[in-house]
Amino acid sequence: MVLIRGTYFQTTRSHTEDTIGRTYNLETRDDDVFLLSYPRTGTTWTQNIMLALKHDTEFLKTVTDGEQLAHHFTFLELVSHFFSEPVDVRVARQSSPRFFKTHLPVQAAPKEIIEKKRKCVFVFRNPKDAVISFHKFYHSNKRIDPPESFDSFVQDFLSGTVNYGDYWQWCKEWFKHINSNPELCFFMFYEELLVDFETNVRNLGKFLGFEPSDEKLADIKKATSIESMANRIQIFDSFIGQGQSKSYEKKLSKEIIDEFDKKTKDELSDTGYVDKFLV
Known part of the structure; x- marks a missing residue:
């Protein structure tokens, strides 16, 4: 693990001082829209929904792999993984309005989101299901070193020493921005x-x-269902889960569930939405 701008990252060619620095200093536009989420909380699903809203469900048929998704909906800190150029160079050529995705916490995300009050969409998920999905992602993503065991990964997640850092701090700090700028933020x-x-x-x-x-809502629901995305997107197994809630009930012990819930109550009560994180 490396620590960049106060955030833990796996050591990859994407998560470097240069790529995170370029993302932090990114020049933005008035009509940019940022999708912000902690990993494994519904990001790819939301990307597909937003693209269908912007275009239509026929357009989604052209989005068949990770590179296509990143082309239409730029994954800021991972641009160098998909394309052979820095993020600031690539996005400068893109036409407006631009959709951007990032998992970065407040202290590492593009600073102009706050400084210039850019429009943001957030998706959140209860941490007990997020940790299970994140563990699966660690094993399916060959660029990330797999954890020793599920139990050890759960402890790393609780301590914040996983890729993108502490889940609770991520949510807590972004909710400060949300609650201070409700007209700019949808969650x-x-x-x-x-x-x-x-x-x-x-x-x-x-x-x-x-x-x-x-009619369009019905089309979007069908086109972004788990079954539909599994048939369309080649990266399905790595980037999209099973579309389920409360899988933690079969995977986590009562003691661990209680530990998660206590930390959620301690850290996220000030958001005003702690009950939604406790489902």
Whole structure:
């Protein structure tokens, strides 16, 4: 692990002082939209939804792998993984409006998000399911060293010594920005998206300046279902989970669940949404 701008990263050619520094200092535009999420909390699902809102579900048929997804929805700190040029050089050529994705915490994300008050979309997920999905990702992603065991990974997650750092601090610090700038920020919870897709996506569309019809919402729901994305996206196993909630009930012990819940209550009560993190 390396520590860059106060954040832990796995040692890869993407997560370096140069790439994180270029992302932090990125020049942004007034109509840029940033999707921010901690890893394994519904990011790829939300990307597909946002692209369908911006274009249509026919457009999604062209998004068949990680490179295509990154081309239309730039993964800022991993640009060098997909393309042979620095992030600031690549995005400068992109036409507006641009959609950007990042997992970076406040202290490492593009500083102009806050300084110039850019529009942001956030997706959150309860940490007990996030840790299970993150552990699976560690094993499926060949660029990341796998943990010794599931139990050791859970302890690393609790201590914040995993890729992208402490989950609770990530959520806590971004929620300070959300609560201070409600007109600039839209957020939703993975669990609520599973239960009421239409309401959440309709509200997301309004925030982005789109007014999806009932017919378009139905098309988006079908096109971004787990089954549909599994058939379309070649990177499905690595980047998309099973679309489930409360899988932790079968995977985590009562003691670990209690430890997670205590930390969530201690760290996230000030967000105003702690109950949503405890589902």
